[in-house]
Amino acid sequence: MKKKEARITIKDIAKALNLSAATISRVLSNHPAISESTKKIVNDKVKEMGFSLDPIASSFRSKKTKSIGVICPRIDIDFHSKVISGIEEYAYKQGYQITIFQSHDSYIKETEIVQMLENSLAAGVIICPGLETKRYEHLKKLGKSNIPLVLYDRTSEQLKASKVIINDFEASYNATVHLIQQGCKNLAHIAGNQNVDIFKSRLTGFKKALEQYKLPFQEQFVKETKNLTYEEGKEAAEALLLNTSIPDGIVCANDYTAAATLKVFRNNGIAIPEKAAIIGFSNYPISSILEPQISTIDDSAYEMGLVAAKILIQQIEDKEMQVLDYQEVIIKTKLIVRGSSDRKQN
Amino acid sequence: MKKKEARITIKDIAKALNLSAATISRVLSNHPAISESTKKIVNDKVKEMGFSLDPIASSFRSKKTKSIGVICPRIDIDFHSKVISGIEEYAYKQGYQITIFQSHDSYIKETEIVQMLENSLAAGVIICPGLETKRYEHLKKLGKSNIPLVLYDRTSEQLKASKVIINDFEASYNATVHLIQQGCKNLAHIAGNQNVDIFKSRLTGFKKALEQYKLPFQEQFVKETKNLTYEEGKEAAEALLLNTSIPDGIVCANDYTAAATLKVFRNNGIAIPEKAAIIGFSNYPISSILEPQISTIDDSAYEMGLVAAKILIQQIEDKEMQVLDYQEVIIKTKLIVRGSSDRKQN
DNA sequence: TTTTTTAATGCAAATGTTTGCATGATTTTT
């Protein structure tokens, strides 16, 4: 009968060194009141015995965890998986773990998850709210429970919280200006769901550029899609071709719809970029593989995650010193000019 | 001075109902020795007061958590993000949370993560081992700590543990046979890193098909790449074209290299699929967007995650009844025939 | 009715760590 291998505890270290458990605990949290000499002795013993704190007991007592909840609509979307990659990377380095949830854009599930994170004392939460989310009470409650919060990508004016976004307006404006500079005069836009702020901004940026350059804005040259899928892109592009005049520049709200437009236009004998220039959004892998490669906006998803984690952890750790305040970071996007819009090189 | 909003505990419920904390606890875990009548009374009160158990205190006392550690090389790879999506979906439904880590294929980081999961009493672990991982002591240790383990995608004979894989050998064999049936005689293979079992199997499946159909295997028709990137694919395809005879069928170990091959061959005036048929692997989004669409093998990543979670949770919950045994599940792949290899429709 | 069995609940300990307060030792100030 071997007795069950019991976990080494702080008390074992204490006993071995004739010190109190309190002292060991203080050494481990680098408490200033402990002398350097005992710190060394304890740390050596800790290493020797291969001890490490029981994080659960620790959380239980201190009412703090090292776990960050991340909620996104779905993680098998290139953009989100990149953001999460950035979050994980930074969080891990700072000693935090990330726990991931998919809301599938369901408001009910989102509230459920938030509730559970609150209940399990998450150190902080990073969220990209779902499409259905119009009310933010669940997130406000987090604030009341003193759990820091960072929103990314989709945000809301309604909520006083830290945010990491790209400037969709500006990015879309820049994309449009780029096409104008390539000589396009009849510009079209394949838009995302207009209930979503970021897609609304992309449309606004598009309009703004037209206005600025005194080009006409034509309602029938804007095609809204629901989910910006490749299939919807095809339909939108085909719809554009039904107009009496055909656009010579198409600003697409993502790369799938841009890829679809490329295909449809080509199939209809419209040379890209000579007769029509196309630019997408997000810099998906496909955009650099298609022929011609598709110009796009790089949305710096990985960096967005990195920054979100950074802001969040800062807030978590500043919380004790009561310097809680919100930041809004706008990640720089980059215009990537490729074959689908670059007329000079042709 | 309002007093700090304290958490509602099991004791508050007990007091309110003139019962003991023990009883409340038992109701909450549906203990058989509690009468139905008190169960109802307690449950009602719990709802009324909006109480829920403190998961940390609960874990602390019971030495069990509801958290599953997931380790993958990186999550911003389409395949892994799909697997994780499947894991999350199933785990969430069963009341488990998933905590995600990226090993970046580093053995050291991998052991570090496993160690930490062990230390934090993970309920179970799902892992796709990194490329550097040749020894499995860290994972064996998990078993000794009684933490169930499921490997996915990359596995090893060395380790006695549950596994979820696709039959790469068979999938690659089927892909090759498909090309042969399209009339290809000179088959080439663009291979993945041959230190990785799954890529080795894809090569073996390729060879097996040639043998079976009595076609010659030519060493110079196999090009190994390190990471199966689009760029490497281009180099490999160009290298293939340097041979005196040019292959008329190319089995690629993933869709990026297939896409690259498609481009290189076309640029060299080789009609696809007429002069050369191409098939990829994994069914990445690009494969259905390129023109022609690329035939491929769907690796059912989402399902793989689902199954991995299912097996793991089963093990976690059976652990108490000591029925611990290992399962190996082979997920069915699906041959997807598209324009890059379908000669009949042309 | 008395005894035995069964059912339902309570008692109290135990989990590993943190932390306010107390204490003792040492150093500095007067």
Next chain:
DNA sequence: AAAAATCATGCAAACATTTGCATTAAAAAA
């Protein structure tokens, strides 16, 4: 040299829950 200040450490309580064992009440058996 005494008093005051500083430094390093220990004591013990507290955290919310679970669970083995004990207890009481009710039901069944004798």
